[in-house]
Amino acid sequence: MKNLLLVLLACSFFACNVKKENKQSEQPSKPVVSVVNYPLYYFTERIGGAYIDLKYPISEGVDPAYWMPDSESLSILQRSDVLFTNGANYAKWLSNVSLPERIKFNTTEAVKDRYIEVQEGTAHSHGEGEEHVHTGLAFTTWLDLSIAVKQADAIKDKLIELVPNKKAELISNHKQLVAELSKLDMKLKSISSEKVIIGSHPVYQYLASAYQLHIHSVHFEPDMMPSHKQWHELEHLLHHHPSGLMIWEGEPSDEIKDELKKRNIDVLVFDPCGNVPSEGDFLSVMQANANSLNAKLN
């Protein structure tokens, strides 16, 4: 009798569990959304992170603009319902992989007319072929925070299409994010200066354009001592555009700082925050950037 009771109890427990599992499997799965860089990840997470399955397969310390997915990461991206891209030819790997066109969503489509054209490398030709220059577009669009707001708008609209039942929440989250971005945009706009700044890397085009900064760039890496040729290029640039401030994506090495000091150049770190920062988040990094810029220029 006791055994029979135990069996009945076990059966009812099992039945309950099965019912519970069935109930769980009945829940609709969240749409899978992937992004190509951290700013887009941050905007998407803030607006609708709770209602979607957000994928960002790029590991820390890698520049997402030059990342190349492996087979596994690409499989994740191919299975997405939406892939938020940055536009402006950001993430060159997008040209060399197979992705469903249907899922790609360019977050800067509405502001395409504000793309900044740049020359990539030298003009060249192949044999008798026509000479050509690989012209490209500057792609750190989010450094113009008014463009970042447009990107957030585009993300919000697409997420509403994906999860229409959470429209109110998405609009509310978006409103809050836009308020914070706009506040920061205003702050950066207030830091206008006639001072010439040397950019260590050609990534500050949108920053310069949006906030009337005079930035002329070389191509230095913070952790790699520039060659003689590169120092020569810097001196050439300084000759035409005298400057006492160099803006860096990350803290340069002490050796580089010493060399810059010899040329009376001060260092300012302005992290474009293309990938996940080691501390804080997109807004806190941008806030710190704005504070540093303000301190150095004013």
Next chain:
Amino acid sequence: MIQSLYLGLKYLQYHIYRTIILIGAIGVILYLPLGLGRLISESETQMMARADATPLIIGAKDNATDLVINSIYFEQCNVEQITFSKANELDRLGFGYSIPFISVFNARNYPIVGTTLDYFRFRNLDIEEGHNLQFVGECVLGALVAESLNLGPGDSLVSSPDNFLDLAGSYPLQMKVVGVLKTSNTPDDRAVFTDLKTNWVIMGLGHGHEDMTEVKDPTLILEQDSTSITASAKLFIYNKIDGEKLESFHFHGDKSNFPITSILFIPDNHKAATLLRGRYKTDIIQEQILIPSEVIANLLENIFRIKHIFNTVFILVGFATLLILSLIIVLTLRLRKKELYTMFTIGSSKTKTFEIVVSELLVIIVGSLMLAAALYAISGYFVESFIQQFIL
């Protein structure tokens, strides 16, 4: 009656070769219109099934039939191309989604079909072996291609140059086979699928080569100054895309202006399809929008008009056979005059003699019908593969 049938059978058995020839001739005459009718109706069904499963096709205002045939059966007829931007424009309308498509080149006589991953999803094409397209330079083979070329994941397949005398023409590209599709009994089984971008590389719109600022061989550079480098023709253009070379591949020009042959458009619903078709009624739009089922139905109507000619021929041949059969019977009866007289003299009635002759004829007709039915059943078994091989 049984006795008459027995005697008839014995007579036919005695003249076995003549009986077999008669059964064969009548059987084939009965089978031919039935078999051909089945082949035609099966072909119609299969061709229409493919067309019915394709909602809309958009392409240049050229030959509508060629455009549809190229887009759904991969027949590489000379179709005028449109730009890739048209697909993006269609997507932006919000009526559905587009699947851009290009089929110009071939590899070992099988068409190379450049498209996007949406195509596989739309046609429910699953991978049997390996995986689907991931990187530029890869290809996925239809089941029949893989079988006939004996290729599988890990092998490579070289695209055929469109003209061996045009040295500056398309670049033969060594594509990496990454997957084989499950058999679908459709033209997809006979195609080599690549990404659109791989097709553009074959067209010479994209390529990979050494970084020209870092070349070590001075003979590769014809001219160099601070802003430009001119490489000699010796500069090696990669003919396959893998590993580190992948990153060096680049396209010259705006991809939105790159060519495609057509766009398969999947509307969200009937209303969206109607609205979209309405837009193409104006002369402002340079392309045409087609409903494949209408185009193919029209084509089949023209092609299978020949069915009526065949039917007439079969009726005439049948009539001729009937006359010959009558002649054979009359001549046979004349030859058997003595035999029939003997039967009559030993007591057989005229009715009985007639019954014996009718039984013989009945056996021949039943035998012919059985032969026709057997041929019909056999051809029914092979009709699908016959259509796949020779018609679609």
